[in-house]
Amino acid sequence: MPLRLTLPDGTVKEFSASVTGLELAASIGKGLAAAALAVKLDGELRDLLRPIEKDAKVEIVTRKSPEALELIRHDTAHILAEAVQELFPGTQVTIGPNVENGFYYDFARAEPFSTDDFPKIEAKMREIVARDAPLVREEWSRDEAIKFFESKGEKYKAELIRDLAADQTITTYAQGAWKDLCRGPHLPSTGKTGTSFKLLKLAGAYWRGDSNNAMLQRIYGTAWRDDKELQAHLTMLDEAEKRDHRKIGKELDLFHMQDEAAGSVFWHPKGWTLYRTLENYVRRRIEKAGYVEVHTPQLFDSSLFKASGHWDMYGDNMFKVAVKSGDAPEDVKWLGIKPMNCPGHVQIFKQGITSYRDLPLRMAEFGNCHRNEAHGAMHGLIRVRQMVQDDAHIFCTEDQIQSESLAFCEVLRSMYAELGFDVARVRLADRPEKRTGSDEVWDKAEGALHSALKAAGLDYDMNSGDGAFYGPKIEFYLKDAIGREWQCGTLQVDFNMPERLDASYVGEDGQKHRPVMLHRAILGSLHRFLGVLIEHYAGKFPLWLSPVQATICTITNDAEGYAQEVFDALTAAGIRAKLDIRSEKINAKIRDHSLQKVPLILVVGKKEAEAKTVALRRLGGEAQEILGLEDAVKTLSAEAMPPDLRG
RNA sequence: GCCGAUUUAGCUCAGGGGUAGAGCAACCGCCUUGUAAGCGGUAGGUCGUGUGUUCGAAUCACACAAUCGGCACCA
Numbered sequence: 001m002p003l004r005l006t007l008p009d010g011t012v013k014e015f016s017a018s019v020t021g022l023e024l025a026a027s028i029g030k031g032l033a034a035a036a037l038a039v040k041l042d043g044e045l046r047d048l049l050r051p052i053e054k055d056a057k058v059e060i061v062t063r064k065s066p067e068a069l070e071l072i073r074h075d076t077a078h079i080l081a082e083a084v085q086e087l088f089p090g091t092q093v094t095i096g097p098n099v100e101n102g103f104y105y106d107f108a109r110a111e112p113f114s115t116d117d118f119p120k121i122e123a124k125m126r127e128i129v130a131r132d133a134p135l136v137r138e139e140w141s142r143d144e145a146i147k148f149f150e151s152k153g154e155k156y157k158a159e160l161i162r163d164l165a166a167d168q169t170i171t172t173y174a175q176g177a178w179k180d181l182c183r184g185p186h187l188p189s190t191g192k193t194g195t196s197f198k199l200l201k202l203a204g205a206y207w208r209g210d211s212n213n214a215m216l217q218r219i220y221g222t223a224w225r226d227d228k229e230l231q232a233h234l235t236m237l238d239e240a241e242k243r244d245h246r247k248i249g250k251e252l253d254l255f256h257m258q259d260e261a262a263g264s265v266f267w268h269p270k271g272w273t274l275y276r277t278l279e280n281y282v283r284r285r286i287e288k289a290g291y292v293e294v295h296t297p298q299l300f301d302s303s304l305f306k307a308s309g310h311w312d313m314y315g316d317n318m319f320k321v322a323v324k325s326g327d328a329p330e331d332v333k334w335l336g337i338k339p340m341n342c343p344g345h346v347q348i349f350k351q352g353i354t355s356y357r358d359l360p361l362r363m364a365e366f367g368n369c370h371r372n373e374a375h376g377a378m379h380g381l382i383r384v385r386q387m388v389q390d391d392a393h394i395f396c397t398e399d400q401i402q403s404e405s406l407a408f409c410e411v412l413r414s415m416y417a418e419l420g421f422d423v424a425r426v427r428l429a430d431r432p433e434k435r436t437g438s439d440e441v442w443d444k445a446e447g448a449l450h451s452a453l454k455a456a457g458l459d460y461d462m463n464s465g466d467g468a469f470y471g472p473k474i475e476f477y478l479k480d481a482i483g484r485e486w487q488c489g490t491l492q493v494d495f496n497m498p499e500r501l502d503a504s505y506v507g508e509d510g511q512k513h514r515p516v517m518l519h520r521a522i523l524g525s526l527h528r529f530l531g532v533l534i535e536h537y538a539g540k541f542p543l544w545l546s547p548v549q550a551t552i553c554t555i556t557n558d559a560e561g562y563a564q565e566v567f568d569a570l571t572a573a574g575i576r577a578k579l580d581i582r583s584e585k586i587n588a589k590i591r592d593h594s595l596q597k598v599p600l601i602l603v604v605g606k607k608e609a610e611a612k613t614v615a616l617r618r619l620g621g622e623a624q625e626i627l628g629l630e631d632a633v634k635t636l637s638a639e640a641m642p643p644d645l646r647g
Numbered sequence: 648g649c650c651g652a653u654u655u656a657g658c659u660c661a662g663g664g665g666u667a668g669a670g671c672a673a674c675c676g677c678c679u680u681g682u683a684a685g686c687g688g689u690a691g692g693u694c695g696u697g698u699g700u701u702c703g704a705a706u707c708a709c710a711c712a713a714u715c716g717g718c719a720c721c722a
Contacts (some may be wrong), residue, residue: 104717112650112651113651114651114652115651115652200716201716201717202650202651202652202716202717203650203651203716203717203718204649204650204651204716204717204718205649205650205717205718205719206649206650206718206719209718209719210719211648211649211718211719211720212719215649215650215718216650216718217650217651218650218717218718220716220717246715250658251658257713257714258713259695259696259712259713259714260713262712262713262714308722309722310722313722314721314722317720317721317722339722340722342722369722371721371722373720373721374648374649374719374720374721375648375712375713376648376649376650376717376718376719376720377648377719377720377721378714379715383721468722469722470722492722519722553682555679555680555681555682556679556680556681557679558679583677583678583679583680584680584684584685585678585679585680585681585682585684585685586680586681586682587680587681587682587683587684587685588680588683588684588685589682589683590682590683591682591683591684592683592684593683594682594683595683601682603681603682605680605681606681607681615681615682617682622682622683624681624682
């Protein structure tokens, strides 16, 4: 039987018997054979030296192919593992997968590694690359493989093999004397990986991601095709560090945090201006979308959270307050500080009798919520113990779920666009193990979200088992200026909470019915969103969001009176302005306010005072525009208008 | 919560068993300045908290706290 292999350009190559990818490449050209790293067989990546035995569409993977990076990174992980075992005998290997932009490898070793070991390990890795040992694929029987790894003291590898499906082919890859359990594929030899890699971070990680298991030591690294790509990536990491919202928050005097209130934010005047500007924007947008705003208590008797299920489900992460309820020491009643707004909103819904004519009822609240997050979870504004969400609950009928979800998706898309983001990804998280409500109800809720997403025309993938305990959720991800994705928006269908808290409305038929609750947020936690926003803009906010929009700088004292006049005019027009009449050179003032990322610097000296003009310098630019004062006020206040208020 | 690292002036950071250093910022003067740092001076710290070792601790040990990088968690 001749073997027919179809190349990407459509040419068909015939062979009398099986060939390896390398032989195939050689039959096409000498250069290709030299550049070949692997082959793609009907879309499946395979080793270059593995015989091809059936007709297929084939593609030779070279260093230029997108797949090359995957191979390089995974091979580098193997090389890291070998280097570590050569340098630190007795260290056990576990797993070492690729991650975005790199890879990691988890090791079991009693002694902790130190980043001081990195140069030594990297040097050993380069040595292994230089040895250029061929990577040889070997197939094993299950028992032999277990025996082999156990004989080497590799308990984790043996455990992995035991858990593989019985019919799974067990393969190892050898590079010289060193061997690792691996599915492959790999590059033909260690020399092909190159040395454009760098070890980056050291971290603890649980075996198999389970906190009941042993803590392993994880080494993260990055690997690229060449040094130029590596350098570009390292530059990007530097850039991300420069944008760190904790750093910028300090530099721009937006907020601070301190030990006595771990996980909570002290908003300084500028940060709070930013916060309120954003909050007011959301407030206008949702008001336009037919929401009503409410405000509910901070403290509730535990009975409410017990009824809602939060006390049992998240009690450990709630702040609880014991209050004396009698004279005896055991006379104590428990209150809970709200970790979310939903039970409170149901209480408002339950006041009086709600008719089907009142639905959908869209109830919004910027409520302060407290969650006792684990110490290790906290991270600047991104993960805090006290936060406010742009939270709302839509009480509606089952029939209204789809149209409400659609309308929500539209508002979300438009708001993200106005804030400078695109929706990068949408995921549907379905039922988790720990949940309330029957499977029938979950079927219904998940089905409703699937059809809403289809109706909205959004592509989405599944995030299995990651729903909330009361219902499935849609997660909206946005992409920031340096390509990172953040999950902010969410829409959750909940058939359970109205049942648990006994909410009902009177239907057209005069009977009582349960409403459906849609929990939804667009920005999510405002704290977290502001963190993302600061990093996205690197502190250079669009004019309408800037805490200080304009600074008026005098050149000499003579201009002070006029500068005050300019300041008053801008302030009266609603522009957030500051006046800088310090006895400093104009260079120093320009530098200070530029570093403070003030978008507009208005310079006034003798000339401007006489002509009633301003010399405008925009952040990032060097040119100056000379504008008449009236004209400047008009132009700038129009520019400073929030996007939803522009004509 | 788990693993590792870190914590010195408002900020960024150096130092290190014999009692504390720089730059920037602040304050006070001088300078009256034309688009990214003008000059001089002054002041500022129980070296995260506690306990211990020591003749002596900011330095060494232990505990705790917070922070950082991950992991686990994220209603």
